[in-house]
Amino acid sequence: MLGRFAKLEHLQHKHSAREAFEKLRDQGKIRYIGVTSHSSRVLADAIEDYPYDCALHYVLSHPVSTAIVGISAVPHLEENVRVARAFEPLGEKELVEIRAAARA
Numbered sequence: 001m002l003g004r005f006a007k008l009e010h011l012q013h014k015h016s017a018r019e020a021f022e023k024l025r026d027q028g029k030i031r032y033i034g035v036t037s038h039s040s041r042v043l044a045d046a047i048e049d050y051p052y053d054c055a056l057h058y059v060l061s062h063p064v065s066t067a068i069v070g071i072s073a074v075p076h077l078e079e080n081v082r083v084a085r086a087f088e089p090l091g092e093k094e095l096v097e098i099r100a101a102a103r104a
Contacts, residue, residue: 008046061090
Protein backbone atom coordinates (compact mmCIF):
# COMPACT_ATOMS: atom_id res chain seq x y z
CA MET A 1 0.00 0.00 0.00
CA LEU A 2 2.93 2.32 0.60
CA GLY A 3 3.68 2.30 -3.13
CA ARG A 4 0.28 3.77 -3.97
CA PHE A 5 0.71 6.62 -1.51
CA ALA A 6 4.24 7.24 -2.73
CA LYS A 7 2.88 7.68 -6.26
CA LEU A 8 0.39 10.22 -4.95
CA GLU A 9 3.27 12.11 -3.34
CA HIS A 10 5.07 12.21 -6.70
CA LEU A 11 2.31 14.48 -7.99
CA GLN A 12 3.36 17.13 -5.48
CA HIS A 13 6.90 17.42 -6.88
CA LYS A 14 8.28 19.68 -9.57
CA HIS A 15 8.12 18.19 -13.08
CA SER A 16 5.27 15.86 -12.09
CA ALA A 17 2.46 14.72 -14.35
CA ARG A 18 0.15 17.10 -12.51
CA GLU A 19 2.46 20.01 -13.28
CA ALA A 20 2.43 18.98 -16.94
CA PHE A 21 -1.37 18.94 -16.93
CA GLU A 22 -1.43 22.38 -15.30
CA LYS A 23 0.79 23.73 -18.10
CA LEU A 24 -1.49 22.17 -20.72
CA ARG A 25 -4.49 23.78 -19.02
CA ASP A 26 -2.73 27.15 -18.87
CA GLN A 27 -1.95 26.83 -22.62
CA GLY A 28 -5.62 26.12 -23.34
CA LYS A 29 -4.93 22.61 -24.63
CA ILE A 30 -7.05 21.01 -21.90
CA ARG A 31 -9.73 22.54 -19.71
CA TYR A 32 -9.99 20.27 -16.68
CA ILE A 33 -7.76 18.06 -14.53
CA GLY A 34 -9.39 15.09 -12.85
CA VAL A 35 -8.44 12.18 -10.64
CA THR A 36 -9.59 8.63 -10.12
CA SER A 37 -8.51 5.62 -8.10
CA HIS A 38 -9.57 2.13 -7.20
CA SER A 39 -8.74 2.93 -3.59
CA SER A 40 -11.16 5.19 -1.75
CA ARG A 41 -8.38 6.14 0.70
CA VAL A 42 -5.98 7.22 -2.07
CA LEU A 43 -8.80 9.09 -3.82
CA ALA A 44 -9.77 10.90 -0.63
CA ASP A 45 -6.14 11.87 -0.05
CA ALA A 46 -5.79 13.07 -3.66
CA ILE A 47 -8.90 15.25 -3.42
CA GLU A 48 -7.69 16.61 -0.09
CA ASP A 49 -4.30 17.44 -1.66
CA TYR A 50 -5.39 19.26 -4.82
CA PRO A 51 -8.54 20.95 -6.19
CA TYR A 52 -9.21 18.52 -9.05
CA ASP A 53 -11.93 19.55 -11.46
CA CYS A 54 -13.96 16.35 -12.07
CA ALA A 55 -15.31 12.82 -11.66
CA LEU A 56 -16.58 10.83 -14.61
CA HIS A 57 -20.26 11.74 -14.39
CA TYR A 58 -19.39 15.41 -13.94
CA VAL A 59 -17.01 15.30 -16.91
CA LEU A 60 -19.54 13.71 -19.23
CA SER A 61 -22.07 16.40 -18.31
CA HIS A 62 -19.85 18.90 -20.14
CA PRO A 63 -18.82 19.13 -23.79
CA VAL A 64 -15.60 17.07 -23.70
CA SER A 65 -13.70 15.46 -26.51
CA THR A 66 -11.77 12.97 -24.38
CA ALA A 67 -12.06 11.40 -20.95
CA ILE A 68 -9.17 9.08 -20.14
CA VAL A 69 -10.49 6.24 -18.00
CA GLY A 70 -8.06 3.73 -16.54
CA ILE A 71 -9.11 0.10 -16.50
CA SER A 72 -7.14 -2.55 -14.63
CA ALA A 73 -9.69 -5.37 -14.65
CA VAL A 74 -12.63 -6.55 -16.76
CA PRO A 75 -15.20 -5.65 -14.05
CA HIS A 76 -13.96 -2.03 -14.20
CA LEU A 77 -14.51 -2.01 -17.97
CA GLU A 78 -17.98 -3.50 -17.54
CA GLU A 79 -18.88 -0.86 -14.94
CA ASN A 80 -17.65 1.96 -17.20
CA VAL A 81 -19.71 0.60 -20.10
CA ARG A 82 -22.78 0.33 -17.83
CA VAL A 83 -22.31 3.95 -16.70
CA ALA A 84 -21.85 5.17 -20.28
CA ARG A 85 -24.94 3.35 -21.54
CA ALA A 86 -27.15 4.67 -18.74
CA PHE A 87 -25.59 8.15 -18.75
CA GLU A 88 -27.80 11.20 -18.46
CA PRO A 89 -26.15 14.61 -17.97
CA LEU A 90 -26.34 16.21 -14.56
CA GLY A 91 -28.94 18.93 -14.30
CA GLU A 92 -28.02 22.56 -13.74
CA LYS A 93 -29.09 22.34 -10.08
CA GLU A 94 -26.76 19.36 -9.50
CA LEU A 95 -23.88 21.10 -11.27
CA VAL A 96 -24.35 24.21 -9.12
CA GLU A 97 -24.35 22.07 -5.96
CA ILE A 98 -21.16 20.26 -7.02
CA ARG A 99 -19.39 23.54 -7.80
CA ALA A 100 -20.47 24.99 -4.45
CA ALA A 101 -19.22 21.92 -2.59
CA ALA A 102 -15.91 22.04 -4.47
CA ARG A 103 -15.38 25.67 -3.45
CA ALA A 104 -16.14 24.99 0.23
